[in-house]
Amino acid sequence: MDYVVTAELEPPVDATELDALQREGVAALLDRQLALVEGVAGPAEAEIDVLDYRITVHPSGASVVLALDAPALLPAEQAAATVLNELIGESELLVGWSVAHSEVRITEDEFNESLAAAERIGAADDSGLEAAIEEALESAEESEATLDTEQWRSRLTELSGRLRAFDLDAFGTDSAETARLAAGALIHAVRVVTDEIFYDELALAINNATADDAVGLLVLEELPQCYEHRYDSWFARAFLLSSAAVASRLTDRDWTPPRTVAEALALRLFVNEAQVLLEAAELMTWDEGEPVFAAFARRAFADTGHEDLYLVDFMPLGDSEDQLSARLEAQFRERGLTFEQWFAPRESEAGMHPYLRPSSEEHPTEA
Numbered sequence: 001m002d003y004v005v006t007a008e009l010e011p012p013v014d015a016t017e018l019d020a021l022q023r024e025g026v027a028a029l030l031d032r033q034l035a036l037v038e039g040v041a042g043p044a045e046a047e048i049d050v051l052d053y054r055i056t057v058h059p060s061g062a063s064v065v066l067a068l069d070a071p072a073l074l075p076a077e078q079a080a081a082t083v084l085n086e087l088i089g090e091s092e093l094l095v096g097w098s099v100a101h102s103e104v105r106i107t108e109d110e111f112n113e114s115l116a117a118a119e120r121i122g123a124a125d126d127s128g129l130e131a132a133i134e135e136a137l138e139s140a141e142e143s144e145a146t147l148d149t150e151q152w153r154s155r156l157t158e159l160s161g162r163l164r165a166f167d168l169d170a171f172g173t174d175s176a177e178t179a180r181l182a183a184g185a186l187i188h189a190v191r192v193v194t195d196e197i198f199y200d201e202l203a204l205a206i207n208n209a210t211a212d213d214a215v216g217l218l219v220l221e222e223l224p225q226c227y228e229h230r231y232d233s234w235f236a237r238a239f240l241l242s243s244a245a246v247a248s249r250l251t252d253r254d255w256t257p258p259r260t261v262a263e264a265l266a267l268r269l270f271v272n273e274a275q276v277l278l279e280a281a282e283l284m285t286w287d288e289g290e291p292v293f294a295a296f297a298r299r300a301f302a303d304t305g306h307e308d309l310y311l312v313d314f315m316p317l318g319d320s321e322d323q324l325s326a327r328l329e330a331q332f333r334e335r336g337l338t339f340e341q342w343f344a345p346r347e348s349e350a351g352m353h354p355y356l357r358p359s360s361e362e363h364p365t366e367a
Contacts, residue, residue, distance in 0.1 A: 003069075003076035007084055009062040012096030017059040020162060020190075020251045024244040027057045029094070030064065031237065033087045040079045048079040052205055054198055061100070152281035156184030163187055165255035172295025181283055182274065182292050189273035190247040193219055193266075197243060201236035208233075222272065223265055224309035227339045238343055238356055242266050257302035260356075261342040264306040271297065302346075305335050 009030075011018065018026065039049045051067040064084060070076035081099050088094045147155065160183035168179035196218035204214060211220045211231035220231050220239075243266035249256050250270075258264035271293050278284035284292070312328055332338045336346065343356040 003067075005066045005068060005076050005080040007064045007066070007080050008100040009064060009084060009088070010098055010100045011061055015096070018057065018061075019059075021248045023057040023059070024248050025093075026062055027055050028241060028244060029091065030055050030057075030062060030087070031240075033091065034064075034083075035237075037083055037087075040083050048075060050083065052202055054202055056195070056198070147281070149282045152277075153181065153283060156181050156188060156278075156281075156283070159184035159187040162251055165250050165252050166296070166299065170296050170299045171292045173292055178284070178292060181278060182289070182296065185274035185277050186250065186270055186296075188277060189270045190243075190250070192273050192277070193243065193269050194240070194247070197236060197240045201233050201240065204231070204236055205233035219269060222269060224306075224312070226309060226312040230339045238262070239266065241356060242343065243269070246270070255300065257300065259302075259345045261306050261309075261337060262356075264301060265309075265342075267300060268306070305337055308332075308335075309337060 034050075034053045034055070037050050039047050048071075049069040051069055053067065054065040056063045056065075064080075066080045066083065068076045068079055070079060084099045088097045088099070157177075157180050160180040163183040163186055166183070168176055168183065171179040171182045173179055197220070200211075200217045200220045203217060204210065204220075207214060209232070211217055211223075211228040220236060221228070223231065239262055242260060242262035246258060246263050246266045247270070258267055275284075275286060275289045275293055278289055279286050309332075329338060333341070336344070
């Protein structure tokens, strides 16, 4: 039986709230450790498989959602606690952390109903599992209350102070309020895009799919279409690390422009999401926001040339008889824009996460 267990991890009692950089670090550490876990021994030596997971880090700790194949509800909860306790115990960076609780947030009957409903509409088994997990994830997250325009104005103004890498004049407007709203929207966009990458990675991993044949992706479909056949779950995890690096630098005192194509694409997603939010909250129309964020882009982006990737609809999987596609691929390679070059820094590998392999290495084949 498949169960979805939600566990809360808490830092030491005397710890202060986690800042943005610490949250990204905790998320990366938990993701790296959980990616290595395939199963755990349950009662009577029963093997409990870890099917998938999702991590959300907040100022007071972390929420971890585990999809487990277990014989019953209680062993599923115990197995989740065991996995996380062992993970904490083996990491020097999580000394003092603890598992506050571990519980199934979707019952067996509810899971079966979700799975049966998916099968009735002709979905494959993996899609049914995805639907059940999605339902559990939605119930595990706190639903954000609908905010009116003034509430959004207050929230974004408060968040604006976290964009430490830029002064308000980076937005090219004489209105301090407009600049603060744009800055706050960028910080909020980081949270939204990060959650969406987590969801997309889960969807791709469950279905062993790439973005070109997946349905319902939230953010990866906004990346250049020419390489969407390369966006698998490994790519989503690597892209998440790149986006985390950009997000952390937005909160630093000094700005470091995107070092890779992937980082430039992540920053573009943050900017687009910020504009969407401001328009939805009726604080700034898209037309009003364009010059504001265009000014920011001139300050924030390095000359990676990533915009040109959006001008091409498709790139061949390998050698192609299409001379035009072959020439485009060759031109992209000369400019450092081919898919294999997205995670390679332009100047140096200093400070790059080890998970982001050099362009000469192939990423692991997903099971």
